[in-house]
Amino acid sequence: MSSFRIVVLASGSGTNLQAILDKLHGRDGVEVVGVGSDKPAAGALERGRAAGVETGVFPAADYPDRPARDAAMGDWIESRQPDLIVLAGYMQLLSAPFVGRFRNRIINIHPALLPSFPGLDAIGQALAAGVETTGVTVHFVDEGVDTGPVIAQREVPVPAGVSREELEAAVHAVEHELYPKAIRMIAEGRVRIDPSDPRTVAIAPRDD
Secondary structure, eight states: OOOEEEEEEOSSOOHHHHHHHHHTTTBTTEEEEEEEESOTTOHHHHHHHHTTOOEEEOOGGGSSSHHHHHHHHHHHHHHTOOSEEEESSOOSOOOHHHHHHTTTOEEEEESSOTTSSOSSOHHHHHHHHTOSEEEEEEEEOOSSSSOSOEEEEEEEEOOTTOOHHHHHHHHHHHHHHHHHHHHHHHHTTOEEEOTTOTTOEEEOOOOO
């Protein structure tokens, strides 16, 4: 595999980033080449620095509006020459110009089986709905909220009486497995959006 460069955007502690660093970074040509955040104190930035990865911070207060912030962040990302932008708990909506600038090169992970429970607090939504199964979705990012084409999904059972903390732990454990696997499939060139149906993602089998 030739070099495949990733920039990760995160707002929080960065546990999904850590899973990516542990399972992908520096292996088979995959490199995390930047970690960006809207929060100067985000734990994800420390995880990036600890791994020797360049970091960038783009607080909303430093810019007149979201498009201006996204333009500056996009310039920094572009300077890292990434093949893929990975949202890992990045809690800001991306502007349409940013999404268009990096069309089909931005992915996100969502703690539900989309299209069920999009938006904020998907785990709370699942508990309130009383479902027996929720899950995790990796998808491309478009201009909507959690509406981009689905790359991979995995179910997570919701046992009767489960606490929010227990369900969050179960969902996060699946995220930390599924996200690196999905990124690796993309790095291997196995993921393709169907040109005849942009809502559909085709996954090619591994050569081996």
